[in-house]
Structure formats: C-alpha cells, structure tokens
Amino acid sequence: MMKCLLQRLFRWLWPAKAEPENSNLFRVRRVDDEPKTIEDRLVYVVGEPGHEWEAVLRCPCGCGDVIKLNLLRFEKRPTWHVVANPGNKATLIPSVWRKTGCLSHFIVSWGEIRWCP
Numbered sequence: 001m002m003k004c005l006l007q008r009l010f011r012w013l014w015p016a017k018a019e020p021e022n023s024n025l026f027r028v029r030r031v032d033d034e035p036k037t038i039e040d041r042l043v044y045v046v047g048e049p050g051h052e053w054e055a056v057l058r059c060p061c062g063c064g065d066v067i068k069l070n071l072l073r074f075e076k077r078p079t080w081h082v083v084a085n086p087g088n089k090a091t092l093i094p095s096v097w098r099k100t101g102c103l104s105h106f107i108v109s110w111g112e113i114r115w116c117p
C-alpha cells in the first residue's frame, strides 16, 4: 500500500523517468566503421544506410566478449537482421548462439535479452 503510494508520487513528480527498467535495454547505434570501444547495451550497426554489413555488441552474459554478426545476405555465413524498434530498441533475428567462449544462447527482442535453454 505504502509502496504503491510512493510509486504514484514518484510518477507524478518525475513522469519522464517513469520507465527506469528501460536503462537496461539494448539500443541500436548506427556507425560508419567498426567501433574501437564497445559500450554495454548497444548494438552497433556498421555500414552505410542500405549497406550495413556487420552488427557488433558486447555479450550480455557479462563475460566481456565482443560478438560480431554478419548482416550481408549474399554471403554464405549465417546472416542476422537488426531491427531498430521505436526508441532505438534493438531486435536481433534470429537468436545468437555462441560456439566459443561462454556459449551463450539468447534472443534480443525490443531491447530485452531472453535467454534460451
């Protein structure tokens, strides 16, 4: 009850900050070249508009590894598709299943990480 009232007061005072959980979401950032430093919770889409060739992100499991995903459809390697949802929330299709390192298997959907078994 008390907590509920406090939440309402908080929302009333700071309506713009009503989505604190959103700070953990993965967002899309478009860049011309492969970035030298990879920030957490960003999916870098590397290339020019209409010719994006790679997506780069830091593994969400916390292992610190940088994951690079091929976006070029005409190559024989597995291909991913990055969608920038409203608010630049990232969606990655299909799932990412690492064959090395931490072997994480996850989906990025509307900026949220969903772990696969």
Ligand SMILES: [Zn+2]
Pocket (backbone or CB within 6 Å): 059, 060, 061, 062, 063, 064, 065, 101, 102, 103, 104
């Ligand atoms: Zn990892």
